[in-house]
Amino acid sequence: MRQHHIVLLPGDGIGPEITAVTKSLLEAISKKHGFELFFDEHLIGGAAINATNSPLPESTLEACKKSDAVLLAAIGDPKFDQNPREKKPETGLLQLRAGLELFANLRPVQIRPALIDSSSLKSEVIEGVDLMVVRELTGGIYFGDPKGRIKTNEGERAFNTMSYSQKEIDRIAEVAFDIAKSRRKKLCSVDKANVLDVSQLWRERIESLSTNYEDIDVSHLYVDNAAMQLIKDPRQFDVLLTSNLFGDILSDEAAMLSGSIGMLPSASLGSNGPGLFEPVHGSAPDLAGLDQANPMAMILSAAMMLRIALKESKAADGLERAVDNVLAAGLRTNDLKQKGTTQLGCMDMGNALLKEI
Numbered sequence: 001m002r003q004h005h006i007v008l009l010p011g012d013g014i015g016p017e018i019t020a021v022t023k024s025l026l027e028a029i030s031k032k033h034g035f036e037l038f039f040d041e042h043l044i045g046g047a048a049i050n051a052t053n054s055p056l057p058e059s060t061l062e063a064c065k066k067s068d069a070v071l072l073a074a075i076g077d078p079k080f081d082q083n084p085r086e087k088k089p090e091t092g093l094l095q096l097r098a099g100l101e102l103f104a105n106l107r108p109v110q111i112r113p114a115l116i117d118s119s120s121l122k123s124e125v126i127e128g129v130d131l132m133v134v135r136e137l138t139g140g141i142y143f144g145d146p147k148g149r150i151k152t153n154e155g156e157r158a159f160n161t162m163s164y165s166q167k168e169i170d171r172i173a174e175v176a177f178d179i180a181k182s183r184r185k186k187l188c189s190v191d192k193a194n195v196l197d198v199s200q201l202w203r204e205r206i207e208s209l210s211t212n213y214e215d216i217d218v219s220h221l222y223v224d225n226a227a228m229q230l231i232k233d234p235r236q237f238d239v240l241l242t243s244n245l246f247g248d249i250l251s252d253e254a255a256m257l258s259g260s261i262g263m264l265p266s267a268s269l270g271s272n273g274p275g276l277f278e279p280v281h282g283s284a285p286d287l288a289g290l291d292q293a294n295p296m297a298m299i300l301s302a303a304m305m306l307r308i309a310l311k312e313s314k315a316a317d318g319l320e321r322a323v324d325n326v327l328a329a330g331l332r333t334n335d336l337k338q339k340g341t342t343q344l345g346c347m348d349m350g351n352a353l354l355k356e357i
């Protein structure tokens with residue numbers, strides 16, 4: 001029987017609740033499709049700081065490196081807001097991305113038919129939207145040096161550096177070009193080349209690489225305009241290529257097209273080695289323990305894991321179909337509630353999804 005080893009990282013806030021639901025669905029779908037999943041649970045984020053004083057214990061990173069894929073729920077806890085940077089939950093996630101060299105973050109945005117009226121945008125604007133944000137994930141201002149805080153005569157000064165090497169730009173661009181090739185063959189690269197040197201290099205590299213991909217229709221947008229176009233006419237986009245910071249911002253914006261950030265999955269991939277699959281949303285500390293969270297972004301992330309990392313595409317289809325079926329039946333978590341729909345908690349939503357498998 002085919003066997004896959006998964007490291008599960010429940011993390012913080014609603015993380016453990018949506019992990020429990022996702023794990024039971026993965027167990028059911030693997031039985032149905034004749035393969036075996038082994039789960040190994042580890043600490044990350046605030047939960048890891050509480051237990052080990054580090055947001056990414058060495059044992060977690062080592063286990064992830066040895067796995068076939070890593071499935072993460074969410075990290076973040078306001079309790080650590082005042083901590084120094086190295087003792088914040090977010091640092092654990094950044095260290096994990098860097099430690100596994102996951103430079104390519106894929107964030108697909110599709111409108112699930114049943115949710116067309118859940119978006120804050122008009123249905124005629126979002127109907128048929130199907131785009132992929134390809135976000136650079138291990139460089140840019142998130143990781144650039146120098147960074148820090150210094151005391152000056154006029155008080156404190158703080159700084160970060162937005163920096164990209166040609167090599168870093170090329171490798172994420174190649175991922176985006178290849179994805180565009182398998183889709184509608186349109187690539188829009190996002191930058192701020194009218195102001196930033198780093199963006200000028202970024203744009204030059206995309207232009208230069210585009211000669212290797214003559215079938216791809218390449219365009220460039222400044223990030224401010226891209227933010228506007230995303231809500232004005234999102235159907236114009238196929239693949240959106242962004243740096244780390246711009247992708248962070250634009251992918252939250254793009255999430256709202258789909259009705260709720262609770263619906264958006266992601267995959268983070270390197271050149272080789274295991275990928276990391278996680279919902280785009282955070283740990284929603286205000287919902288933690290209330291059984292109100294939407295588990296679907298994590299379930300859709302698990303589907304991406306099945307398809308991309310484990311090559312179990314039938315099982316991936318099965319999870320996605322289950323999500324569409326419960327939505328079509330009018331079942332909703334709190335974030336998606338609408339007139340005429342039935343509201344369920346996280347666990348009941350999990351049970352409804354299990355029935356579809």
Ligand code: IPM
Pocket residue numbers: 076090093094248280
């Ligand atoms: C995301 C998140 C993270 C990021 C945080 C939690 C560090 O917002 O994955 O989009 O900024 O990358």
Ligand code: MG
Pocket residue numbers: 248249252
């Ligand atoms: Mg973000």
